Amino acid sequence: MTVRTAEIVVAIALALCSIGLMVKSAELNIGWIDRKGPGSGFWPFWLSAGMLLSCLLTIYRWFKRITPESNSSELYISGSTLKVVGTSAASILFLLITTQFMGIYIALFLFLLIYLRLIGGHSWALVLSLTICLPVFIFSLFEWGLKIPLPKAFTDEWFYPVFDLMYAQNTAGALAAFKAPIVSLPIFGVLAVAVYWIREYFSKRRISSTDSSSRGATETATD
Incomplete structure (x- = not known):
């Protein structure tokens, strides 16, 4: 074909x-x-x-x-391409099956971890950033923003503190819900990811600026 x-x-x-x-x-x-x-x-x-x-x-x-x-x-499609496509299809099938037994959020976490690290070979920094932030984003979009519940399987009760935070009537209720690990850990995880990539950005800019200054000094000395 x-x-x-x-x-x-x-x-x-x-x-x-x-x-x-x-x-x-x-x-x-x-x-x-x-x-x-x-x-x-x-x-x-x-x-x-x-x-x-x-x-x-x-x-x-x-x-x-x-x-x-x-x-x-x-x-x-060549043999090598077929291998990549087959692996990707198997990974998606793994995501669908584990969603039925573990819920979408654990399944998505495992899928991203396996696909990005073992198959994609990406750095741990990128892998952990996506495995932390993407489930949080999907929950915030569908369950908080659009009020569309996603399958959670046996983990449904884990999310009760999150729903308490979503529908808290006052500050005291929100703070009480925030003490639950299911609420606080994802928030701290997203903040840690943001801090890491901001530091990486400014670190690369500083290195680039230093290299430019060094080249400028070398060219001046040569002249």
Whole structure:
């Protein structure tokens, strides 16, 4: 299968999947509910609509031969590429299975740890930064901001102090919830990540400035 053939096959398959998801999501409320936020079908429907639009754009560019992929007659996938794709697919399957038994947050933490470190070979600084910050971001976006609960499996009770903080009626209630490790540790973790990368940024700037000064002094001495 060539790259050109693979592009149109995948685009059509994803377009059909998008239509199916839109039809299924339309069985739920896809609008905005007053004082509650988006309906249960809102995000699945409109994300599927966006994916369908992207697929149609890809199909259009394929017929017009606009992109390099739509003109390529090269082999679509080699042995080495298949290994990478297979490993990635296995990692995603691991994420889906562990989500059922451990909840999305532990599963996502383990997935990022394995995928970024063992498969991606990234530095521990980047790996730990993402494994700490991404679950916190997802919780804040979906469960706090959009009020959409995500699967937690047996860890559901662990999050009770977090919900106490979210719905605290006064400062005393918020401070009491903050004492729970499930609340305080992620916050301190995100702050530690922010401090680390800020220090890294200014450290690199200082080194760059020192190198520039050294080169300038050397050039002046040479002249």
